[in-house]
Amino acid sequence: MIPADRLAEHEVAIFLFHGVVEKSDYEVRNYTRKHLTHDLFRRVVEQLLAAGEPISLSQIVEHCRSGEPFPPRAFAVTFDDGFENNYSIAAPILSDYGVPASFFVTSGFIEHNSMSWIDRIEYFMEQTPRGALCLPWAEKAQRFDDRETKIALLEQVRFHAKRDPTIDLEALVSDIFSQGGLNEIECNDDPLDRKMSWDQIGELARHDLFAVGGHGHTHRIMSFLDDDDLETEISICLRLLEQKAGISTQHYSYPEGLAYCYTDRVIDVLRDRGIVCCSTAQEGTNRLNESLFELRRIAVV
Ligand SMILES: [Zn+2]
Numbered sequence: 001m002i003p004a005d006r007l008a009e010h011e012v013a014i015f016l017f018h019g020v021v022e023k024s025d026y027e028v029r030n031y032t033r034k035h036l037t038h039d040l041f042r043r044v045v046e047q048l049l050a051a052g053e054p055i056s057l058s059q060i061v062e063h064c065r066s067g068e069p070f071p072p073r074a075f076a077v078t079f080d081d082g083f084e085n086n087y088s089i090a091a092p093i094l095s096d097y098g099v100p101a102s103f104f105v106t107s108g109f110i111e112h113n114s115m116s117w118i119d120r121i122e123y124f125m126e127q128t129p130r131g132a133l134c135l136p137w138a139e140k141a142q143r144f145d146d147r148e149t150k151i152a153l154l155e156q157v158r159f160h161a162k163r164d165p166t167i168d169l170e171a172l173v174s175d176i177f178s179q180g181g182l183n184e185i186e187c188n189d190d191p192l193d194r195k196m197s198w199d200q201i202g203e204l205a206r207h208d209l210f211a212v213g214g215h216g217h218t219h220r221i222m223s224f225l226d227d228d229d230l231e232t233e234i235s236i237c238l239r240l241l242e243q244k245a246g247i248s249t250q251h252y253s254y255p256e257g258l259a260y261c262y263t264d265r266v267i268d269v270l271r272d273r274g275i276v277c278c279s280t281a282q283e284g285t286n287r288l289n290e291s292l293f294e295l296r297r298i299a300v301v
Helices: 040-049 055-066 084-096 105-111 118-128 147-163 167-181 197-208 227-245 265-274
Strands: 012-017 019-020 033-038 074-083 101-103 130-132 140-142 209-212 252-254 277-285 296-299
Touching: 012 055, 012 277, 019 084, 019 252, 033 197, 033 252, 040 084, 040 227, 055 074, 055 167, 055 277, 074 084, 084 118, 101 105, 101 197, 105 227, 118 147, 130 167, 140 147, 140 277, 147 197, 197 209, 197 227, 209 227, 227 252
Parallel strands: 012 074, 012 296, 019 033, 074 101, 101 209, 209 252, 252 277, 277 296
Antiparallel strands: 130 140
Protein backbone atom coordinates (compact mmCIF):
# COMPACT_ATOMS: atom_id res chain seq x y z
CA MET A 1 0.00 0.00 0.00
CA ILE A 2 1.34 3.43 -0.91
CA PRO A 3 -0.07 5.85 1.69
CA ALA A 4 0.21 8.87 -0.64
CA ASP A 5 -2.26 7.16 -3.02
CA ARG A 6 -4.92 7.48 -0.32
CA LEU A 7 -4.87 11.29 -0.23
CA ALA A 8 -8.07 12.93 -1.51
CA GLU A 9 -8.91 16.48 -2.53
CA HIS A 10 -11.56 17.38 0.06
CA GLU A 11 -10.84 14.82 2.77
CA VAL A 12 -8.24 14.27 5.44
CA ALA A 13 -6.35 10.98 5.64
CA ILE A 14 -5.20 10.15 9.18
CA PHE A 15 -2.42 7.58 9.13
CA LEU A 16 -1.96 5.13 11.99
CA PHE A 17 1.52 3.94 12.90
CA HIS A 18 2.80 2.03 15.93
CA GLY A 19 6.56 2.12 15.65
CA VAL A 20 9.68 2.75 13.60
CA VAL A 21 12.78 0.57 14.09
CA GLU A 22 16.33 0.55 12.73
CA LYS A 23 15.99 -3.04 11.55
CA SER A 24 13.50 -5.88 11.74
CA ASP A 25 15.30 -9.22 11.45
CA TYR A 26 13.11 -11.49 13.57
CA GLU A 27 11.73 -14.88 12.61
CA VAL A 28 8.08 -14.12 13.38
CA ARG A 29 8.04 -10.99 15.49
CA ASN A 30 6.82 -7.92 13.62
CA TYR A 31 5.38 -10.10 10.83
CA THR A 32 2.42 -7.69 10.74
CA ARG A 33 4.87 -4.80 10.14
CA LYS A 34 3.49 -2.98 13.16
CA HIS A 35 6.92 -1.31 13.31
CA LEU A 36 8.21 0.04 9.98
CA THR A 37 11.93 0.27 9.28
CA HIS A 38 13.19 3.83 9.46
CA ASP A 39 14.12 3.84 5.73
CA LEU A 40 10.56 2.96 4.80
CA PHE A 41 9.10 5.46 7.28
CA ARG A 42 11.26 8.25 5.88
CA ARG A 43 10.17 7.32 2.33
CA VAL A 44 6.48 7.33 3.37
CA VAL A 45 6.85 10.79 4.94
CA GLU A 46 8.62 12.14 1.83
CA GLN A 47 5.94 10.73 -0.48
CA LEU A 48 3.13 12.16 1.65
CA LEU A 49 4.77 15.58 1.72
CA ALA A 50 5.25 15.53 -2.05
CA ALA A 51 1.58 14.66 -2.58
CA GLY A 52 -0.28 16.54 0.14
CA GLU A 53 -0.30 18.86 3.12
CA PRO A 54 0.26 17.77 6.72
CA ILE A 55 -2.09 19.02 9.43
CA SER A 56 -2.44 18.31 13.13
CA LEU A 57 -5.44 16.72 14.85
CA SER A 58 -6.16 20.06 16.54
CA GLN A 59 -6.37 21.66 13.09
CA ILE A 60 -8.75 18.90 12.00
CA VAL A 61 -10.97 19.75 14.98
CA GLU A 62 -10.92 23.45 13.99
CA HIS A 63 -11.81 22.70 10.36
CA CYS A 64 -14.65 20.36 11.34
CA ARG A 65 -16.05 22.95 13.76
CA SER A 66 -15.78 25.97 11.46
CA GLY A 67 -16.66 24.22 8.22
CA GLU A 68 -13.57 25.74 6.59
CA PRO A 69 -12.39 23.18 3.96
CA PHE A 70 -9.31 21.08 4.73
CA PRO A 71 -6.18 21.99 2.77
CA PRO A 72 -6.13 19.96 -0.46
CA ARG A 73 -5.01 16.35 0.05
CA ALA A 74 -4.55 16.91 3.77
CA PHE A 75 -3.05 14.21 5.95
CA ALA A 76 -2.28 13.65 9.63
CA VAL A 77 0.16 11.31 11.35
CA THR A 78 -0.68 9.37 14.53
CA PHE A 79 1.09 6.74 16.61
CA ASP A 80 -0.62 4.38 19.10
CA ASP A 81 0.61 2.64 22.27
CA GLY A 82 3.70 4.67 23.32
CA PHE A 83 6.75 2.80 22.00
CA GLU A 84 10.13 4.35 22.81
CA ASN A 85 11.06 4.27 19.14
CA ASN A 86 8.35 6.93 18.57
CA TYR A 87 10.53 9.32 20.57
CA SER A 88 13.99 8.16 19.49
CA ILE A 89 13.45 7.34 15.78
CA ALA A 90 10.10 8.60 14.45
CA ALA A 91 9.93 12.02 16.12
CA PRO A 92 13.37 13.21 14.86
CA ILE A 93 12.38 12.25 11.28
CA LEU A 94 9.02 14.03 11.58
CA SER A 95 10.76 17.04 13.09
CA ASP A 96 13.30 17.13 10.21
CA TYR A 97 10.45 17.35 7.73
CA GLY A 98 8.24 19.65 9.85
CA VAL A 99 5.39 17.13 9.95
CA PRO A 100 3.03 17.34 12.96
CA ALA A 101 2.02 14.13 14.73
CA SER A 102 -0.07 12.90 17.65
CA PHE A 103 1.14 10.16 19.98
CA PHE A 104 -1.54 8.17 21.83
CA VAL A 105 -0.08 6.42 24.85
CA THR A 106 -1.35 3.59 27.06
CA SER A 107 -0.49 4.81 30.54
CA GLY A 108 -0.06 1.37 32.14
CA PHE A 109 2.48 0.40 29.46
CA ILE A 110 4.42 3.60 30.23
CA GLU A 111 4.29 3.16 34.03
CA HIS A 112 5.81 -0.33 33.93
CA ASN A 113 7.50 -0.41 30.50
CA SER A 114 5.13 -3.33 30.00
CA MET A 115 4.31 -5.32 26.89
CA SER A 116 0.85 -5.85 25.48
CA TRP A 117 -0.60 -9.37 25.68
CA ILE A 118 -0.15 -9.93 21.93
CA ASP A 119 3.47 -8.73 21.98
CA ARG A 120 4.13 -11.21 24.80
CA ILE A 121 2.60 -14.04 22.78
CA GLU A 122 4.64 -13.02 19.71
CA TYR A 123 7.74 -13.05 21.92
CA PHE A 124 6.80 -16.56 23.08
CA MET A 125 6.56 -17.73 19.46
CA GLU A 126 9.91 -16.15 18.58
CA GLN A 127 11.62 -17.85 21.52
CA THR A 128 10.03 -21.29 21.18
CA PRO A 129 11.34 -23.34 18.24
CA ARG A 130 8.47 -25.83 18.23
CA GLY A 131 5.63 -27.12 20.35
CA ALA A 132 1.87 -27.48 20.61
CA LEU A 133 -0.73 -25.23 22.20
CA CYS A 134 -4.17 -25.99 23.58
CA LEU A 135 -6.23 -22.85 23.09
CA PRO A 136 -9.66 -22.16 24.61
CA TRP A 137 -11.47 -21.99 21.26
CA ALA A 138 -9.94 -25.11 19.69
CA GLU A 139 -10.74 -28.72 20.51
CA LYS A 140 -7.29 -30.14 19.80
CA ALA A 141 -3.75 -29.03 20.55
CA GLN A 142 -2.20 -27.27 17.55
CA ARG A 143 1.42 -27.78 16.58
CA PHE A 144 3.87 -25.12 15.46
CA ASP A 145 7.37 -25.74 14.16
CA ASP A 146 8.19 -23.09 11.55
CA ARG A 147 7.45 -19.49 10.61
CA GLU A 148 4.31 -20.37 8.70
CA THR A 149 2.67 -22.45 11.43
CA LYS A 150 3.65 -19.88 14.09
CA ILE A 151 2.09 -17.02 12.12
CA ALA A 152 -1.07 -19.05 11.46
CA LEU A 153 -1.42 -19.60 15.23
CA LEU A 154 -0.78 -15.93 16.00
CA GLU A 155 -3.45 -14.92 13.49
CA GLN A 156 -5.85 -17.30 15.19
CA VAL A 157 -5.01 -15.87 18.64
CA ARG A 158 -5.52 -12.31 17.34
CA PHE A 159 -8.85 -13.20 15.75
CA HIS A 160 -10.40 -14.88 18.80
CA ALA A 161 -8.87 -12.90 21.65
CA LYS A 162 -9.81 -9.51 20.20
CA ARG A 163 -13.45 -10.44 19.68
CA ASP A 164 -14.42 -12.50 22.68
CA PRO A 165 -14.93 -10.45 25.85
CA THR A 166 -15.00 -13.61 27.98
CA ILE A 167 -11.34 -14.42 27.25
CA ASP A 168 -9.09 -13.26 30.09
CA LEU A 169 -6.05 -12.05 28.15
CA GLU A 170 -3.66 -12.15 31.12
CA ALA A 171 -4.69 -15.75 31.84
CA LEU A 172 -4.29 -16.64 28.15
CA VAL A 173 -0.71 -15.30 28.11
CA SER A 174 0.18 -17.16 31.36
CA ASP A 175 -1.33 -20.36 30.02
CA ILE A 176 0.59 -20.18 26.72
CA PHE A 177 3.93 -19.54 28.48
CA SER A 178 3.31 -22.36 30.91
CA GLN A 179 2.35 -24.80 28.12
CA GLY A 180 5.66 -23.97 26.41
CA GLY A 181 7.67 -24.11 29.63
CA LEU A 182 8.94 -20.56 29.15
CA ASN A 183 9.23 -18.00 31.94
CA GLU A 184 6.61 -15.33 31.48
CA ILE A 185 7.86 -11.94 30.35
CA GLU A 186 6.34 -8.61 31.42
CA CYS A 187 8.72 -6.11 29.89
CA ASN A 188 11.62 -6.10 27.50
CA ASP A 189 14.03 -3.50 26.16
CA ASP A 190 13.97 -4.82 22.60
CA PRO A 191 13.06 -1.97 20.17
CA LEU A 192 9.77 -3.79 19.49
CA ASP A 193 8.83 -3.63 23.17
CA ARG A 194 10.40 -0.75 25.02
CA LYS A 195 8.01 2.06 25.93
CA MET A 196 8.67 5.78 26.32
CA SER A 197 9.34 7.27 29.74
CA TRP A 198 7.07 9.99 31.11
CA ASP A 199 9.91 12.48 30.62
CA GLN A 200 10.14 11.59 26.94
CA ILE A 201 6.36 11.91 26.60
CA GLY A 202 6.44 15.32 28.29
CA GLU A 203 9.19 16.41 25.92
CA LEU A 204 7.16 15.32 22.88
CA ALA A 205 4.11 17.19 24.15
CA ARG A 206 6.14 20.40 24.56
CA HIS A 207 7.43 20.19 20.97
CA ASP A 208 5.61 22.63 18.66
CA LEU A 209 4.80 19.91 16.13
CA PHE A 210 3.63 17.19 18.45
CA ALA A 211 0.67 16.37 20.69
CA VAL A 212 0.06 13.53 23.13
CA GLY A 213 -3.28 11.85 23.79
CA GLY A 214 -4.69 8.95 25.80
CA HIS A 215 -5.01 5.34 24.65
CA GLY A 216 -6.32 3.65 27.81
CA HIS A 217 -4.51 2.54 30.96
CA THR A 218 -4.49 -1.22 30.29
CA HIS A 219 -5.37 -1.18 26.56
CA ARG A 220 -8.52 -3.21 27.23
CA ILE A 221 -11.34 -2.83 24.69
CA MET A 222 -13.49 -0.04 26.14
CA SER A 223 -16.88 -1.36 25.01
CA PHE A 224 -16.19 -4.61 26.93
CA LEU A 225 -15.83 -2.77 30.28
CA ASP A 226 -18.59 -2.16 32.81
CA ASP A 227 -19.30 1.44 33.84
CA ASP A 228 -16.89 1.46 36.81
CA ASP A 229 -14.01 -0.11 34.89
CA LEU A 230 -14.59 2.23 31.96
CA GLU A 231 -14.41 5.28 34.27
CA THR A 232 -11.25 3.94 35.90
CA GLU A 233 -9.59 3.08 32.59
CA ILE A 234 -10.07 6.60 31.25
CA SER A 235 -9.48 8.57 34.45
CA ILE A 236 -6.22 6.81 35.39
CA CYS A 237 -4.87 7.36 31.89
CA LEU A 238 -5.73 11.07 31.88
CA ARG A 239 -4.56 11.58 35.49
CA LEU A 240 -1.16 9.98 34.82
CA LEU A 241 -0.68 12.06 31.67
CA GLU A 242 -1.32 15.14 33.79
CA GLN A 243 0.66 14.17 36.89
CA LYS A 244 3.65 12.46 35.27
CA ALA A 245 4.06 14.48 32.09
CA GLY A 246 2.15 17.73 32.74
CA ILE A 247 -0.20 17.04 29.84
CA SER A 248 -3.84 18.05 29.81
CA THR A 249 -5.09 16.46 26.62
CA GLN A 250 -8.23 16.70 24.50
CA HIS A 251 -7.23 13.75 22.32
CA TYR A 252 -7.77 10.02 22.68
CA SER A 253 -7.74 6.90 20.53
CA TYR A 254 -9.74 3.74 21.24
CA PRO A 255 -7.64 0.61 21.95
CA GLU A 256 -8.11 -1.77 18.97
CA GLY A 257 -10.43 0.90 17.55
CA LEU A 258 -12.78 -1.23 15.43
CA ALA A 259 -16.53 -0.52 15.30
CA TYR A 260 -17.33 -2.91 18.15
CA CYS A 261 -14.62 -1.38 20.41
CA TYR A 262 -16.48 1.82 21.30
CA THR A 263 -20.09 2.80 21.89
CA ASP A 264 -22.12 5.94 22.66
CA ARG A 265 -21.59 5.15 26.37
CA VAL A 266 -17.80 5.22 25.84
CA ILE A 267 -18.01 8.47 23.88
CA ASP A 268 -20.13 10.10 26.63
CA VAL A 269 -17.55 9.28 29.31
CA LEU A 270 -14.69 10.60 27.17
CA ARG A 271 -16.61 13.78 26.42
CA ASP A 272 -17.31 14.28 30.14
CA ARG A 273 -13.56 14.06 30.72
CA GLY A 274 -12.84 16.89 28.27
CA ILE A 275 -11.90 14.83 25.23
CA VAL A 276 -12.98 16.54 21.98
CA CYS A 277 -11.61 14.23 19.35
CA CYS A 278 -11.13 10.48 19.17
CA SER A 279 -9.46 8.37 16.51
CA THR A 280 -10.66 4.87 15.62
CA ALA A 281 -8.93 2.11 13.66
CA GLN A 282 -11.82 1.96 11.21
CA GLU A 283 -10.36 2.19 7.74
CA GLY A 284 -10.91 5.26 5.60
CA THR A 285 -10.55 9.01 5.11
CA ASN A 286 -12.62 11.77 6.73
CA ARG A 287 -14.88 14.49 5.37
CA LEU A 288 -15.52 17.85 7.04
CA ASN A 289 -18.83 16.74 8.56
CA GLU A 290 -17.32 13.67 10.24
CA SER A 291 -18.11 12.94 13.88
CA LEU A 292 -14.96 13.95 15.78
CA PHE A 293 -15.39 10.85 17.96
CA GLU A 294 -15.33 8.49 15.00
CA LEU A 295 -12.37 9.63 12.93
CA ARG A 296 -11.26 6.92 10.55
CA ARG A 297 -7.61 6.08 10.05
CA ILE A 298 -5.45 4.20 7.59
CA ALA A 299 -2.97 1.77 9.13
CA VAL A 300 0.42 1.90 7.45
CA VAL A 301 1.99 -1.56 7.44
ZN1 LIG B 1 -3.20 0.24 20.70
